[in-house]
Amino acid sequence: MLRWRPSLPDRADAFPIRARGLSKRYGRITALEDLTLEVGEGEAFGFLGPNGAGKTTTIRLLLGLLRPNAGEAIVLGKKVSRSVAWRGDVGYLPGDMAFWPRLSGQETLDFLAELTGRPATARVGLLKRLALGAAELTRPVRTYSDGMKQKLGIVQALQCAPRLALLDEPTKGLDPLMQQAFYEIVTEMRRHGATVFLSSHIISEVERVCDRVAMLRAGRLVTVGSVVQLREAERRRVVADFSADVDAAALAHFGEVKVAAPRHVELLVAQSQVTALVARLGMLPLADLLVEHPTLEEAFLEHYR
Amino acid sequence: MIGVLFRHHVRLHRMPLIPLALGLALFEWMMTFVAREPSVSNFLSSALRAAPPQFLALLNQDLVATVSAQGIIGVGYTHPFALILMAVWAVRVPSAALAGEIGRGTMDLVATRPVVRGAQVVAAFLALLAGLTVLALAAWLGTFVGLVGRPLEGVTPWRYFPVATAMWLCFVAAGTVGILVSALAREAGAAIAWTSGLMAGSYVLDYAARVWPKIASLRPASLFMYYEPQQVVTAGLATSDVEVFGLVAAVALLVAFAAFSSRDL
Numbered sequence: 163m164l165r166w167r168p169s170l171p172d173r174a175d176a177f178p179i180r181a182r183g184l185s186k187r188y189g190r191i192t193a194l195e196d197l198t199l200e201v202g203e204g205e206a207f208g209f210l211g212p213n214g215a216g217k218t219t220t221i222r223l224l225l226g227l228l229r230p231n232a233g234e235a236i237v238l239g240k241k242v243s244r245s246v247a248w249r250g251d252v253g254y255l256p257g258d259m260a261f262w263p264r265l266s267g268q269e270t271l272d273f274l275a276e277l278t279g280r281p282a283t284a285r286v287g288l289l290k291r292l293a294l295g296a297a298e299l300t301r302p303v304r305t306y307s308d309g310m311k312q313k314l315g316i317v318q319a320l321q322c323a324p325r326l327a328l329l330d331e332p333t334k335g336l337d338p339l340m341q342q343a344f345y346e347i348v349t350e351m352r353r354h355g356a357t358v359f360l361s362s363h364i365i366s367e368v369e370r371v372c373d374r375v376a377m378l379r380a381g382r383l384v385t386v387g388s389v390v391q392l393r394e395a396e397r398r399r400v401v402a403d404f405s406a407d408v409d410a411a412a413l414a415h416f417g418e419v420k421v422a423a424p425r426h427v428e429l430l431v432a433q434s435q436v437t438a439l440v441a442r443l444g445m446l447p448l449a450d451l452l453v454e455h456p457t458l459e460e461a462f463l464e465h466y467r
Numbered sequence: 468m469i470g471v472l473f474r475h476h477v478r479l480h481r482m483p484l485i486p487l488a489l490g491l492a493l494f495e496w497m498m499t500f501v502a503r504e505p506s507v508s509n510f511l512s513s514a515l516r517a518a519p520p521q522f523l524a525l526l527n528q529d530l531v532a533t534v535s536a537q538g539i540i541g542v543g544y545t546h547p548f549a550l551i552l553m554a555v556w557a558v559r560v561p562s563a564a565l566a567g568e569i570g571r572g573t574m575d576l577v578a579t580r581p582v583v584r585g586a587q588v589v590a591a592f593l594a595l596l597a598g599l600t601v602l603a604l605a606a607w608l609g610t611f612v613g614l615v616g617r618p619l620e621g622v623t624p625w626r627y628f629p630v631a632t633a634m635w636l637c638f639v640a641a642g643t644v645g646i647l648v649s650a651l652a653r654e655a656g657a658a659i660a661w662t663s664g665l666m667a668g669s670y671v672l673d674y675a676a677r678v679w680p681k682i683a684s685l686r687p688a689s690l691f692m693y694y695e696p697q698q699v700v701t702a703g704l705a706t707s708d709v710e711v712f713g714l715v716a717a718v719a720l721l722v723a724f725a726a727f728s729s730r731d732l
Contacts, residue, residue, distance in 0.1 A: 225579045227732045249581040260572030262479065269478070276471045277580035318576065 164287040164347065166323045166354035176203055178326045178357045179224060183233030186219050186381075193219040194381045196233070201359055201374075206352055208368030208389075209361040211378035217361045218257055220378070221328050224359075225254055238326060250279050253324035257331045257361070259315040263304035267294065267314050270303060271321060278322045285321040291343045292316060308335040316344065326357045333367060345371055397430040399460070402443055403450040413442065425449075430456075468582045472590030477597065480560055487552050488601050492609035494552075495627075498543035499613025502536040502622075537622045537700060540610060544630045544696040549606060553634060554666055556598045557642035561649045562658035564591030565727060570654035574732050584728045588650060592720060595642040603635035629704045630696045636712040637694040641666050643716040643723070650727035690715065 179201035186194040194216040201207045211217050222228045224235050226242040226249075234241060240248040261270055275282040289299075292313040298306075306314065312335040320327060333341045348358055348371050362368050368375055369389055376386040385392065397417060403426055410422035416439040417431035431439055436453060443451060543549060565587065568574040577587065610631075611624040645662035652658040669689045676686035686692045693708040 222732075227575065227578055229729070229731055246581045246583050249579055252579065254575070254579040256572065256575045258572055260575075262571075262573055264479070273471070273475055274576060274580065277468065277577065277582060279468075279581055 164291075164323070164350050164354075165283040166351060166356065177201060177236075178203055178238050179207075179359060180236040181220070181224065181233065182236075184220070184223055184230050184235055185232040186216075186223060186228060187231050192381050194223065197378075197383055198233075199376060199383065199386065201357060204352060204355045204357055205374060206348065206358040206360065206372045208372035208375040209359065209378065210363075210365065210368060210375055211384075214380075215378040216381040217378055218330060219381075221254075221330055221359070221361060224328065225249075225252070250322075251325045253319035253322065253327040253329075255315050255319040255327070255329040255332055257334070259311050259334075261303040261306075261311065261314065264302055266302055267299040267306070270314065271299070271318055274318045275321055280322040282321040284323045285317060288317045288320055288347065291347055292340060293343075309337060309340065312336055313340065316347070320347070320351070323354075324356065326359070327351065328359045328361075330361045331363065332360060333362075333364065341367075397432050397456065398436055399452075399454050399456055400429045400431050400436070400439060401450075401452040401454075402427045402429075402446075402448060404447050405449045406447040408446050413439070416442070468580075469586045469590050469593070472577070472582070472587060473593045473597075476560060476564055476590060476594035479563065480556075480594065480598065483559065484556065484598055484601060487555055488605035491549060491552050491602055492605040492612075494546070494548055495540075495543045495606045495609030496613040497609075498540050498546075499610060499617070499619070502539035502619065536619050537626070538697060540614075540622065540627065541630060541696045541700050543610070544606065544627070544634055545694075549634070550670075553599065553602055553638045554641070554663070556602060557595065557638045558645055558659055558662045558666070560595050560598055561591055561642055561645035562652075562655045562662060563649075564594065565646070565649040566652035566658035567649070567655035569652075569732060570656070578732050585724050588646060588720070588724050588727050591646050591649070592643065595646065596639060599635050599638050599642065603631045603638075606634065607631035626700050630699045633694055633696065633699050633704055633708065636709060637690055640690055640712040640715040640719075641669070643719040647719040647723040647726070650723040650730070 177200045179199065181197050181199045184194060184197040184199075185192070197216075197220060209217050209220065219228065223230050224237055224242065226235075226246070229243070234243070236242065238248040238251055242248075265273070271282065271285060275285070289295075294310070294313050294317065298310060303311065303314065312333075316329075316332060319329065333344055336344060345367075348360075351358060358371070360368065360372060372389060374386065374388050375392055377384040377392075399420075400417075405425070407424040408427070410419050410427045413419060413427060413429060416435050417429045419427065419429050421428035429439070440451070440453070565574075568577060578584065607624070607628055607630075610627045614622060614624040641662075644665060645658070648661045648665070649655075649658040652661065670691050672682075672685060673689035673691035676683050676689065676692075690712070693705075693711045695708075698705070
């Protein structure tokens with residue numbers, strides 16, 4: 163059981179993250195363009211996008227590490243550029259985890275908790291969940307494997323029981339067992355009302371953990387919505403098996419034929435076309451039919467193709 | 468938060484501080500032994516009289532003052548060995564504190580805590596001051612122990628306290644310029660290169676301006692013009708020199724504060 167302090171939602175930060183027209187340019191390169199986004203209290207929000215889409219830039223703008231060229235970020239009800247006190251309620255796991263190599267894990271955690279200015283109430287529970295023992299913590303961080311560094315990174319981000327956690331690629335380098343432990347930690351955090359903003363390449367992870375997802379491409383927000391909505395908004399996958407040879411080309415006007423074998427056809431079809439397609443398939447020697455929502459991964463790939 | 472960051476810097480850099488301090492103390496202690504040997508004084512006296520003026524300019528010494536026992540001990544405070552040991556700290560700590568943290572990636576961990584950026588600049592400055600204080604005191608203690616253990620007629624260790632203070636002030640100013648460089652850089656390597664280059668350039672400018680009259684007017688631009696141990700031994704710390712060091716440090720600190728507070732990390 164993690165010792166998390168109860169969330170104290172108020173009107174000021176019913177949306178712990180608000181970004182309005184947030185833009186960031188590096189010379190002529192636009193890293194982020196006009197991002198407007200709200201993340202609600204207690205929500206787990208996934209942030210997806212290919213490399214260079216602007217995910218890390220967004221997180222760095224939200225944390226005040228970067229200054230926006232336009233727009234503003236409001237975190238926990240405070241303008242990011244105006245104050246720093248709100249950061250005591252935020253936990254951040256960077257995408258590229260780096261520590262002071264000569265400090266031990268224990269010294270690192272103590273130092274960062276002291277800087278946060280709040281007791282590390284969740285540390286013991288997190289260390290236990292992530293199987294980081296006292297022996298490991300007394301060793302210098304330079305002797306840690308990548309996985310251990312990632313675990314230490316998760317602990318430093320969450321040890322003071324933040325109300326908002328910004329996690330950039332949180333399961334990078336973790337084995338499946340530790341990934342599972344991490345998902346349980348996120349679930350428990352949310353039970354205590356914490357908000358989680360999770361950037362990831364692992365779509366199944368986002369699908370598993372998050373309520374809503376935003377997809378970013380070339381610095382622009384492509385889509386935002388609940389995982390279910392996104393999947394529903396995408397084309398259905400229709401898999402049909404036949405008892406005799408059929409001409410798949412005759413089905414092409416219903417959607418995109420992905421697989422065309424004499425007795426096996428797979429199509430991506432808009433929701434509005436599904437009824438008509440099923441009716442047409444009924445006229446063919448149909449042996450088996452499967453109509454399914456795309457996975458989030460398929461939805462993701464469709465957006466970025 | 469400044470205290471937490473200050474202790475962090477001390478923890479990261481305390482190990483190199485010990486050999487630096489011991490090296491300085493030992494060196495200044497040895498200078499008190501060199502100074503008491505009449506054969507050394509005589510040798511130095513005749514060697515310096517025969518030396519070209521460019522060499523004397525390098526020593527930045529008054530000839531008559533240098534060949535006295537008091538002067539030889541003073542040389543210990545302008546000797547490149549002592550200056551390099553002081554410079555190691557004045558370059559290392561500022562470069563590591565800001566640019567080094569950014570380059571390593573650990574700045575993300577610090578700057579996302581409720582710490583104003585100015586506090587990071589101040590903590591780096593305090594760590595610089597603390598280390599330089601230890602080093603300047605170690606240098607003076609070397610002189611003190613040497614002279615108390617085997618007294619030299621007419622030479623008291625207390626005369627070298629202002630000299631150590633002048634050395635401290637000179638490197639506080641140089642190190643604060645290092646903090647400014649670090650506040651603008653993205654990696655420790657670049658900050659180290661720039662800060663070392665500026666210090667070496669300042670030292671060379673002081674020397675060149677003394678031996679080459681055409682550029683003599685540029686000498687005030689060098690910090691080392693205001694650091695003259697032999698004069699400090701005989702006349703004490705000059706207020707104008709203290710003011711220059713103080714002004715350079717204050718301006719560099721303020722600009723570093725402004726630059727670091729408004730930059731992208």
